[in-house]
Amino acid sequence: MKKIAVVTGARSEYGLLRWVIDEIHHATELQLQLIVTGGHLSPEQGLTYRCIEEDGYDIDAKVDMLLSSDCASGIAKSMGMCSIGMSDAFLHLQPDMIVVLGDRYELLPIVGTALVMRIPIAHISGGDITEGAIDNEVRNAVTMMSTLHFPGTQTSAARIGRMIGTMKNVFVVGETNLDNFLRLSLLSxxxxxxxxxxxxxxxxxxxxxxxxxxxxxxxxxxxxxxxxxxxxxxxxxxxxxxxxxxxxxxxxxxxxxx
Known part of the structure; x- marks a missing residue:
């Protein structure tokens, strides 16, 4: 049975990962490992790891990384703390692959640590474009370090192919947020x-x-x-x-x- 560690660092991105987590959780040939970090563990952000637990998932590791400062140097220090914590979590859990989504800055220490520890990386929503933010550079760096790519559109898939020089291991799966519209009961x-x-x-x-x-x-x-x-x-x-x-x-x- 393959151990798949899904790493989530924010309420916003967990909403996009929710049904991916659920499918892994119910797959008989896979063992879900859930690692939470970032804003999920912040009182100022509402301690949203509790929402994950309320959805019925066990959290296998909590990696505290946030300093009180959100200036550029403070975020860089938080990223360093994330890398230290992730190395401990990966060493303990021994995942066969990690799954990450998007372009938040904490992905750099998460994915960089996995790369050094020779853990394959699956990246969801690569190949997109965000103007005016460092998200593009983060997303593209994660793409270059990843093993499997799951973009939302054919256009994003083509960008990934140009970056990595091949379309091998690039699979267009659609936008994961659409599952929320299909599966959740919306309020009137x-x-x-x-x-x-x-x-x-x-x-x-x-x-x-x-x-x-x-x-x-x-x-x-x-x-x-x-x-x-x-x-x-x-x-x-x-x-x-x-x-x-x-x-x-x-x-x-x-x-x-x-």
């Missing part, structure tokens, strides 16, 4: 209004902001402030829902503004 508008305590009679606006990590802290905060001023100017006819930042560069500064 009335149910959503009740759960969030918002006015059903007003128009709704959802605001979410991804830090532009290639821009300065000051530019990011200026952009968020400008957006908030525009939303506030709309008046009382709107209910404005704002999502908080993940453990990203400048994330805590942005959350203070919100």
């Amino acid at each position: 508008r009335n149910e959503l209004a009740e759960s969030l305590n918002i006015d059903l009679g007003k128009k709704w606006i959802l605001m979410t902001y991804h830090p532009v990590t290639k821009e300065s802290r000051e530019k990011n905060l200026f952009d968020v402030n400008s957006l908030l001023h525009v939303l506030q100017s709309l008046g009382d006819d709107y209910e404005i829902l704002v999502s908080k930042s993940n453990t990203d560069l400048y994330g805590s500064d942005i959350n203070q503004l919100l």
Whole structure:
């Protein structure tokens, strides 16, 4: 039986991995190992590892990596802590392969550690493009270190093929988030209004902001402030829902503004 270790570091990316984890969990020829790190273990982020446990999955290893600072040097130090913790987790669990998704910065120490320890890597959602952020460089670096590639589209698969020089081990599987629409029971508008305590009679606006990590802290905060001023100017006819930042560069500064 092959041991497959799925590594998740954030609530957002766990939502995309949920049904991949479930399929591995129920596969008779595979043994699921679940490693959580990053924002999942942060009180400021809601200790979201508990959501994973509530979904019925056992967590095999918790790798604490977050420092209090989310400036560039603080994140770099957190990445170093992640690498140390992952080496211990991989040594203990002895996985036959790890599975990661996306382009968050913690993937660099996770995948780099697996590469050095000669653990094959399966990467989901490679080959995409994100302008204005370091995500592109992270994603492409993970692609170059990975063994199996599971992009969401043919276009992304072609980019991976150009990067690694072959289409071998590149499998287009579609976007994993679509499984949430197919498998989850979605709330009605009335149910959503009740759960969030918002006015059903007003128009709704959802605001979410991804830090532009290639821009300065000051530019990011200026952009968020400008957006908030525009939303506030709309008046009382709107209910404005704002999502908080993940453990990203400048994330805590942005959350203070919100």
